[in-house]
Amino acid sequence: MPEALSLLCRVSAHPESRCWALAWSPSGALLASCGGDRTVRIWGREGSGWACRAVLADGHQRTVRRVAWSPCGQFLASASFDGTTCVWRRHEHGFEVVATLEGHENEVKSVAWAPSGSLLATCSRDKSVWVWEVDEEEQEFECVSVLSAHSQDVKHVVWHPSQELLASASYDDTVRLYREDEDDWVCCATLEGHTSTVWAVAWERSGQRLVSCSDDRTLRVWQR
Amino acid sequence: MKCENCSKKECSKKQKNDDTQSTSVDALSSSDGSEEKNEFDTLANAKILLSDCLACDSCMTLEEGARVFQQNQKEFFRVLNLNKKCDTSKHKVLAVSLCPQSLPYFAAKFNLSVNEAAKRLCGFLKSLGVHYVFDTTIAADFSILESQREFVQRYQRRNQEEHALPMFASACPGWIRYAERVLTNLVTSHICTAKSPQQIMGSLVKGYFARQQNLSPDKIFHVVVAPCYDKKLEALREDFYTALYNSAEVDCVLTSGEIVQIMEQNNVSMKDVTEVAVDSLFDGLKEGDVVRHDGKRSDGYLEHIFKHAAKELFGVDVKEITYKALKNKDFQEVTLEKDGETVLRFAAAYGFRNIQNMVLKLKKGKFFYHFVEVLACPGGCLNGKGQAQSEDGKPDRALLAQMEEVYTAIPARLPESNLHVQRMYQDWLEGMDSKKAQDTLHTSYSAVNQSTSSLDIKW
Numbered sequence: 303m304p305e306a307l308s309l310l311c312r313v314s315a316h317p318e319s320r321c322w323a324l325a326w327s328p329s330g331a332l333l334a335s336c337g338g339d340r341t342v343r344i345w346g347r348e349g350s351g352w353a354c355r356a357v358l359a360d361g362h363q364r365t366v367r368r369v370a371w372s373p374c375g376q377f378l379a380s381a382s383f384d385g386t387t388c389v390w391r392r393h394e395h396g397f398e399v400v401a402t403l404e405g406h407e408n409e410v411k412s413v414a415w416a417p418s419g420s421l422l423a424t425c426s427r428d429k430s431v432w433v434w435e436v437d438e439e440e441q442e443f444e445c446v447s448v449l450s451a452h453s454q455d456v457k458h459v460v461w462h463p464s465q466e467l468l469a470s471a472s473y474d475d476t477v478r479l480y481r482e483d484e485d486d487w488v489c490c491a492t493l494e495g496h497t498s499t500v501w502a503v504a505w506e507r508s509g510q511r512l513v514s515c516s517d518d519r520t521l522r523v524w525q526r
Numbered sequence: 527m528k529c530e531n532c533s534k535k536e537c538s539k540k541q542k543n544d545d546t547q548s549t550s551v552d553a554l555s556s557s558d559g560s561e562e563k564n565e566f567d568t569l570a571n572a573k574i575l576l577s578d579c580l581a582c583d584s585c586m587t588l589e590e591g592a593r594v595f596q597q598n599q600k601e602f603f604r605v606l607n608l609n610k611k612c613d614t615s616k617h618k619v620l621a622v623s624l625c626p627q628s629l630p631y632f633a634a635k636f637n638l639s640v641n642e643a644a645k646r647l648c649g650f651l652k653s654l655g656v657h658y659v660f661d662t663t664i665a666a667d668f669s670i671l672e673s674q675r676e677f678v679q680r681y682q683r684r685n686q687e688e689h690a691l692p693m694f695a696s697a698c699p700g701w702i703r704y705a706e707r708v709l710t711n712l713v714t715s716h717i718c719t720a721k722s723p724q725q726i727m728g729s730l731v732k733g734y735f736a737r738q739q740n741l742s743p744d745k746i747f748h749v750v751v752a753p754c755y756d757k758k759l760e761a762l763r764e765d766f767y768t769a770l771y772n773s774a775e776v777d778c779v780l781t782s783g784e785i786v787q788i789m790e791q792n793n794v795s796m797k798d799v800t801e802v803a804v805d806s807l808f809d810g811l812k813e814g815d816v817v818r819h820d821g822k823r824s825d826g827y828l829e830h831i832f833k834h835a836a837k838e839l840f841g842v843d844v845k846e847i848t849y850k851a852l853k854n855k856d857f858q859e860v861t862l863e864k865d866g867e868t869v870l871r872f873a874a875a876y877g878f879r880n881i882q883n884m885v886l887k888l889k890k891g892k893f894f895y896h897f898v899e900v901l902a903c904p905g906g907c908l909n910g911k912g913q914a915q916s917e918d919g920k921p922d923r924a925l926l927a928q929m930e931e932v933y934t935a936i937p938a939r940l941p942e943s944n945l946h947v948q949r950m951y952q953d954w955l956e957g958m959d960s961k962k963a964q965d966t967l968h969t970s971y972s973a974v975n976q977s978t979s980s981l982d983i984k985w
Contacts, residue, residue, distance in 0.1 A: 404889075405882045407582045407708075428582050435853075444853065445882045450581050485854040486904070 311351050315343055323368045328375040336366035342380045342390070344397070356396050361388040368412045373419040381413040387424050389443065400441040403434060405448075416461045416468075421446070423468050425456035431470050431480065433487050447487035451478050458502045463509050471500035477514050477524070493524055575911035577700035577756050577902035578878035585707045586759065594758040597778045599788055605747045606655045618747040621658040621735070622651050623727045624804070626666065626818050627753045627825065627907040627933075628782040631914070634928035635786065636796040640816050640936055645801035647751075647785070650794060658735075658805045661813050662750070665727035666826070667941035669697065670819060672720035672967050673827055674834040675958075677897055681839060689715035692888075693897050695827045696971075697722040699760035700902030701881065706971055709885060714971040716888075721969050723825070724750055724760055728775020729966050734954050735807045744773040752779050753910030756902065765969055781912025808946060817939040822849070823906035823930060824874060828860065828899040830941065832872050835897075836862050840869055849874070856880050856904045859895075872897045877904035908933060 315321045319338030326333055333345040333352070342358040362382035370379045378390045378397065385406050390397040407428035414423050422434040422443065433447040454473035461468055468480040468487075477493040477500055498517035505512050512524045574594060580586055586594070608616045624647065633643040648659040673695070680690040696702060696718045705713050721729075727750065732743040750757065761776040789796070803812040819826025820833075829847055836842040842864060849858040857880045862870035873895045875884050881900060887893040903909050905921070908929045914921050941947065955963040 404886060407584060430581070445879045445886075446853075448578060448878045448882065450578065485856075 313345065313352055315345075316341065320365075322365065325369045325371055325378075327371050328373060334369045334371065334378055336369045336380055338365045340364060340366060340382075342366055342369055342378070358390060358397050361390070361399055362386065364409075367410065370413050370415055372415045373417055377415075379413045379415065379422060381410040381424060383409040385410060385426070387413050387422075389422075389441075391441070401443045403432075403443055403445075405432065405445060406430070411456060412458045412460075414459050414461050414468075416466055417464055418466065421461075421466060423459045423461065423470075425459045425470055427455040429454055429456060429472075431456055431459055431468070431478075433468065433480070449480055449487055449489060451480075451489035451492075452476070457500065460503050460505060463505050463507055465509060467509075469503045469505070469512060471503045471514060473499045475500060475516070475518075477503055477512070493522075495522055496520065574755050574758075575915065576759075577754065577911060579700035579704035579881065579902040580756060580759070581878075585703050590759060590762060593762055594755070597758045597761065597780065599780070599784060599791075601778050602749060602780060602788075609655055618745055619658070619739070619741060620656045620747050620749065621660060621731050622656050622749045622751060623660045623662045623665075623724075623731065625723075625750065625752045625757075625907075626661070626663050626816070627910065628751050628913065629816060630908060630929040630932040630936075631753065631782045631925075632786075632796070633932045634925055638796065640932055642801065643796070644804050644813075644816050646796050646799040648804045649800045649802035650789065650796075652802055653799070654788075656749075659802075660727070660731070660807065661804055661816065662723050662727045663817060663819075664807065664944065664947065665730055666723040666819060667944045667947045668726050668730075668967055669720050669723045670826060670830045670941045671947070673718050674831050676718050676720055677831050677835055678838050681835065681896065691897075692716055692893060692895050693718050695897075695899045695901075696720060696969075697825055697827065698756070698901045698907075699724075699763075700754070700756040701900045702971065703756070703759060704881070704902070706973055709973065711973045713885060713888065714973045717971050719968040719970060721765075721967055722760065724752070724757055724776060724779075725763065725765070725969065726967060728761075730807055732773060732775050733966065734950065738807070738809060742773075746773075747777050748775065750776050750779045751782060751785055752912060753782055753907050753914075754903065754912045755781060756910075757781075757912075763969075781910075783912050783915075806946075816936055818933065818936040819941065820847075820938045822934065823908060824876075824899055824901065825907060828872055828874050828897065831897055832860060832862070832870065835870060840864050853883075854880070857883075871895045872899075874899045874901075876901040876906055878902065 315335045316337030316339045321335050321337040324333060324335050331346060334342055335345065336342045340362050342361065343354055344356040345352045346355045361380060362384050364383040366380050366382045368381040376392050379387055381387045385408055387403040387410055388399050389401040391400045403424065406424065406426040409427045410424050411427065412425050420436050422436060423431060425431045429450060429452050431449040432445055434443045435446045436443055452470065452472040452474050456470050456472045458471040459468060466482060470478050475496045475498060478489050479491040480487050481490050496514065496516040496518050500514050500516045503512055503514045510525060513521055515521050605618055605620065609618065624644065629640050629643055632647055633640045636643065651659050677693050680693050683690045694717045705717060728748060731748050732746060736743045736746055758779040761774065761779045806813050820829040832847060833844045836844045840862065842862065847860050849860055851858050856876040858874045860872045861868050871894055875881055875898050884893065884898065901907060905926060908914065909921060909926055914926050951958050951963065955966060957963065
């Protein structure tokens with residue numbers, strides 16, 4: 303098949319433990335991975351292979367479930383089962399934690415940066431989705447909204463590619479969309495149709511469509 | 527029902543909660559069998575709309591959920607009906623206390639003035655068989671006075687005691703429960719120990735009033751009409767008083783919305799109800815026109831404590847307070863300047879997100895306010911989930927705006943000028959600084975650490 307992908311290399315990323323998620327840096331030069339060994343690892347090209355450039359340990363007490371790069375590539379967020387989300391800043395010699403976002407009741411399942419880089423979203427088994435505002439100068443993160451629209455564990459949050467519109471997927475079989483309304487965030491749409499847990503969503507680059515995948519073994523494509 | 531620790535594929539989706547709109551009481555997970563299923567269903571179907579502070583499972587046990595649910599119309603009518611039966615040993619004196627934040631709801635909803643609303647509500651309740659209808663403003667007077675004094679004392683101790691400042695308000699049960707169950711002693715040590723108006727009203731009705739009427743406390747069934755469901759949880763709060771009298775200070779909390787439901791079920795329109803003057807705790811005396819405490823959307827703590835502190839600590843007479851909204855309209859700041867310096871910094875933080883930010887800053891040591899009026903509901907108590915929600919569970923903004931107008935129009939009165947309160951301090955409480963006053967009007971909070979599972983979930 304001309305469009306098939308061929309394997310470049312295989313990396314043992316997180317020794318003795320599950321590798322949960324990956325994220326390419328915006329420039330494509332680095333790859334971040336996270337796993338059950340409670341670390342985040344940064345990988346870069348080395349010759350024909352990939353080498354580990356940094357191990358971000360001491361950030362979390364439990365499995366790191368998801369990592370996400372900020373649009374500018376200077377920050378990396380890591381969401382963990384320990385209930386916190388760490389924000390790491392990249393500098394010459396590595397990465398350091400600049401903020402720890404606390405507040406979720408239990409395991410954080412996903413984290414995502416808005417395209418503008420000034421908002422961050424997290425979601426958790428506590429059924430809520432939190433929106434945080436980033437103050438880059440102060441490196442401060444403030445909670446802007448706590449959205450409890452889902453009735454079950456929220457698995458994934460993803461921002462629209464160009465608008466401040468957030469989508470979330472949940473064990474309650476729905477996808478929900480959120481946007482800002484006056485000075486708070488509200489759930490502006492509920493996409494029903496799946497008959498089991500919705501594990502993830504993805505926006506098409508133009509932002510016209512959204513696809514969701516579910517435990518019901520279907521993919522559903524949604525359009526406005 | 528959600529199964530908290532479920533890692534089984536068989537975790538039945540059939541049991542899922544249909545109600546995705548409201549933050550209803552999602553009863554705790556249970557790996558036990560069918561017995562507890564019925565209770566879960568009941569709680570979920572009851573649509574008990576707790577504030578966001580109590581939204582997760584850490585904050586309320588299943589048993590508490592059941593006791594919260596029991597505070598409903600059925601219970602109210604059960605007691606009323608027992609009074610109609612012959613067995614006098616089961617008769618109780620029914621007293622209903624109305625919260626000042628509930629009255630604007632009735633006034634706005636039925637297009638009445640707040641005084642008409644109070645008197646008609648009183649007339650309606652008495653027509654059902656209620657013996658006394660009180661206004662809890664007097665209890666709020668005590669609560670504010672005690673909070674004012676405590677603030678000044680804490681301010682004076684601020685350099686000796688780590689936990690003296692900031693001081694957090696203590697009237698909101700959602701906030702208190704969240705602080706006790708989820709936050710640590712880092713936060714609870716800052717909460718003002720003055721009891722909330724509801725708790726003080728309980729002591730006033732079952733202590734003071736009962737004594738005046740020669741009744742034993744367990745002969746009074748005390749109902750409170752409140753703007754939210756969190757107050758039902760607060761009614762379960764035990765104090766030394768409860769043990770002393772072997773009777774809860776508040777037996778049942780009904781939300782404003784539940785009272786309206788009772789009216790609708792009885793085909794009663796507020797327009798047709800006869801006005802009856804509201805009672806006071808003092809024999810024969812009726813309440814005058816409704817008064818309130820200062821404060822735009824709140825129960826008055828920030829305003830009164832600020833003015834009192836400005837006078838006591840800095841000799842400044844503050845007439846009007848200017849609020850500055852920060853990140854959002856539910857986080858407002860008030861400062862006192864003297865000789866070019868900011869000497870007092872107060873804040874009002876309403877809603878879960880603002881509480882979160884406040885706690886995070888406190889943990890980082892970057893919190894510079896002396897006092898914070900904390901409320902679980904954005905928009906304050908008028909926006910309590912027991913009254914301001916429309917059918918689909920969303921806040922009814924138009925009604926809320928009307929309620930705010932009604933509330934602002936009520937004349938304000940300083941707690942210091944309530945002569946009854948002064949008299950009660952002397953006669954009933956044996957003086958403002960007495961042990962009795964301390965025991966009756968103050969409580970304590972403790973941070974309860976829940977055990978957390980350290981097992982890694984499989985997904």
